[in-house]
Amino acid sequence: MNYFEVTVQSKGKKVKHGLRAANKEEALQLAKIKYKGIIIRAVPAAIPLEEKIIESWHNFKDSLFRKKISQDALIASITQLAVMTNAGLSIHDCLADIAQSTTDETLKKILNHLAESIDIGMSLSESAEEYRYEFGNLTIAMIQLGEKTGNLSEALYSLAEMLEEIRNNIKKFKKAMAYPRNVMIAMAIAFSVLLTLVVPKFEKIFSRLGSDLPLPTLILMGLSNFLRNHGVSIIVGVMLFIFLYKYLSRHSEAFKFKVHHLFLRTKIIKEIVFYSTISRFMLVFTELIKAGIPIAEALDTTISMIDNLVLRKKLQTVRNDIAKGMSLLEAFQNTELFENMIIQMIGAGESGGQLDAMLEKVSQYYKMKFDNVIDTLQEAIEPIMLFLIACMVTLLALGIFMPMWDIGNAAKKR
Numbered sequence: 466m467n468y469f470e471v472t473v474q475s476k477g478k479k480v481k482h483g484l485r486a487a488n489k490e491e492a493l494q495l496a497k498i499k500y501k502g503i504i505i506r507a508v509p510a511a512i513p514l515e516e517k518i519i520e521s522w523h524n525f526k527d528s529l530f531r532k533k534i535s536q537d538a539l540i541a542s543i544t545q546l547a548v549m550t551n552a553g554l555s556i557h558d559c560l561a562d563i564a565q566s567t568t569d570e571t572l573k574k575i576l577n578h579l580a581e582s583i584d585i586g587m588s589l590s591e592s593a594e595e596y597r598y599e600f601g602n603l604t605i606a607m608i609q610l611g612e613k614t615g616n617l618s619e620a621l622y623s624l625a626e627m628l629e630e631i632r633n634n635i636k637k638f639k640k641a642m643a644y645p646r647n648v649m650i651a652m653a654i655a656f657s658v659l660l661t662l663v664v665p666k667f668e669k670i671f672s673r674l675g676s677d678l679p680l681p682t683l684i685l686m687g688l689s690n691f692l693r694n695h696g697v698s699i700i701v702g703v704m705l706f707i708f709l710y711k712y713l714s715r716h717s718e719a720f721k722f723k724v725h726h727l728f729l730r731t732k733i734i735k736e737i738v739f740y741s742t743i744s745r746f747m748l749v750f751t752e753l754i755k756a757g758i759p760i761a762e763a764l765d766t767t768i769s770m771i772d773n774l775v776l777r778k779k780l781q782t783v784r785n786d787i788a789k790g791m792s793l794l795e796a797f798q799n800t801e802l803f804e805n806m807i808i809q810m811i812g813a814g815e816s817g818g819q820l821d822a823m824l825e826k827v828s829q830y831y832k833m834k835f836d837n838v839i840d841t842l843q844e845a846i847e848p849i850m851l852f853l854i855a856c857m858v859t860l861l862a863l864g865i866f867m868p869m870w871d872i873g874n875a876a877k878k879r
Contacts, residue, residue, distance in 0.1 A: 467492075470510035479813045483516065494585035529686045534599050536632045538569035541603070541627055542576070547621035556617075575599060588612060601629065602770030603749060609766065615754055624751050630748070634741065634835060641842040645850045656857050657692065660732050664689040664864075677718030678868055685864030729775055740835040742776050743802065747785055747828040755821045761787050776802070793820070 469492040471482045486492035492507040518587035519731060542563050549559040557580050564576035575596050590609045597605055604624060611620030668686050671678055671791040678686075692699075729735045746767055753763035762782040771777040777801050784797035794812035797803050804809075807827055814823025 466511055468512045469507045471496040471500070471507045472505040473500045473502045474505055475500070477701065479505065482512065483510065489549060491585055495581065498581055498584055534572045534575070535569050536628065536635075538567055538572050539600070539604070540628050540632065542567055542572060543621050543628065544625045547618045547625060549639055550621065551618035556589055564858035589617070592811065602632075602746070602772075602799045606749065606770050607752075608767040610753060610756060610758065611801070613758070620756075627748055627752070630832075631745065634839065637836070638737065638842070641839055642846075645846045649850060649853070652854055652857060655860070659861060660685070660689045660692050661696070665693070667865055667868075679863070681867050682865070685860060716837075718774065725773045725775045728773070736838045736843070738773055738777070739837075740838050742771060742773050744828070744831040744835045746771060747824065747831050751824040753822065753830045754824055760793060 467487065468483060469489065470486055471484060471492060473480050473482060473496065480502075482496070484492060484495055484499070486495055486507075489507050489509075493504055495532075496504045496507060544562050545566075546556075546559050549562070550556060560576045560580040562584065564573050564580065567573050567576065579589065579592045579596075583589065590605065590612050593600055593605055596725070605622035607620050607627075608617070611617035614620065614808075622685040664685055668689065671682065671686075714724070725738075728738045736744055749770060750763055750767045753766060754760065759786065764780075764787065768777060768780050768784060771780060779802055782800055787793065787798055791799075792812075793815050794808060797811055798808050807830070810827055811820075811825050814820040817823075
């Protein structure tokens with residue numbers, strides 16, 4: 466986007482305003498919408514230093530704290546947009562009305578900006594592209610689909626249903642993780658309090674004895690001293706780690722690829738990541754094929770919405786193989802991601818001319834697999850959680866009571 470200085474005559478005075486636009490024509494159109502008065506001219510100009518500083522600060526802040534829109538607000542707005550466009554209202558009016566009704570401030574600003582972009586002749590998908598991070602790849606892909614097929618309202622209805630299903634999956638995952646997470650946080654806080662407040666008092670008693678202390682007690686005292694001496698450093702280190710992780714995740718593809726590869730190699734996490742990604746991939750791919758989009762184009766759109774870079778790279782080979790003239794059966798088989806049963810189902814649908822119906826069954830299968838993984842997640846985590854709790858309790862009990870037993874035995878001998 467280029468910077469333009471627009472001169473506007475209002476109430477007998479000439480006032481200059483700065484704005485960003487792709488070209489001079491777009492700058493004039495934007496000026497007519499934003500400013501009251503007679504637009505005299507728009508000329509390219511250098512960005513003022515103050516605006517450069519403000520823009521740099523906002524870009525830095527956004528790169529660290531930029532948030533996605535609330536899923537509930539997004540789904541509600543997309544459903545409203547589908548209903549209103551289906552009723553024949555203009556997209557500009559729909560966006561302006563929805564912006565007034567939504568309670569999500571971020572979404573309100575985005576919708577107002579989209580309405581302005583529509584006013585100067587941009588398509589909805591072109592306008593929304595700027596907010597890919599907030600909307601997500603799936604939303605952008607489905608808007609593009611609606612514009613390509615000429616049935617935006619139907620595409621938006623499908624998008625709302627898919628986002629609803631994805632949100633339900635996320636809720637299931639959070640619900641499954643809530644109990645073990647809360648228990649582990651409570652245990653960590655309790656253990657830290659005991660190490661910093663209780664153990665030091667016992668340490669004074671044990672130091673007076675002058676005798677050799679058992680190993681569990683030495684470990685407990687070592688942990689206590691470490692936490693008291695370096696507690697602030699640990700908190701600062703954790704905060705820096707989170708900050709660095711977020712920054713690298715948003716700015717380094719190589720870092721993201723390594724993290725995503727690690728996720729797929731971690732026993733409990735890998736199934737969640739794999740089945741959630743493949744389930745979403747098949748869901749969107751099926752919808753695009755059912756809408757009559759060519760396979761190659763449907764793959765381009767679907768692959769672009771995959772978050773995991775490792776799986777995206779593997780699924781990209783499907784698109785490459787299709788471009789070489791391979792069948793969908795062969796292309797899916799080459800990825801080595803899909804079970805033999807799935808490959809056979811896709812092959813049967815492709816050869817029988819019922820690919821969309823068969824893909825829908827495949828999509829339902831992966832949804833079922835993902836639901837099963839989420840349902841059994843808590844059962845998989847509980848043994849690990851119980852083992853960690855048992856280790857902490859055992860260390861604490863032995864560390865405190867073993868020296869006391871020694872004191873009692875020594876007293877009996879006397």
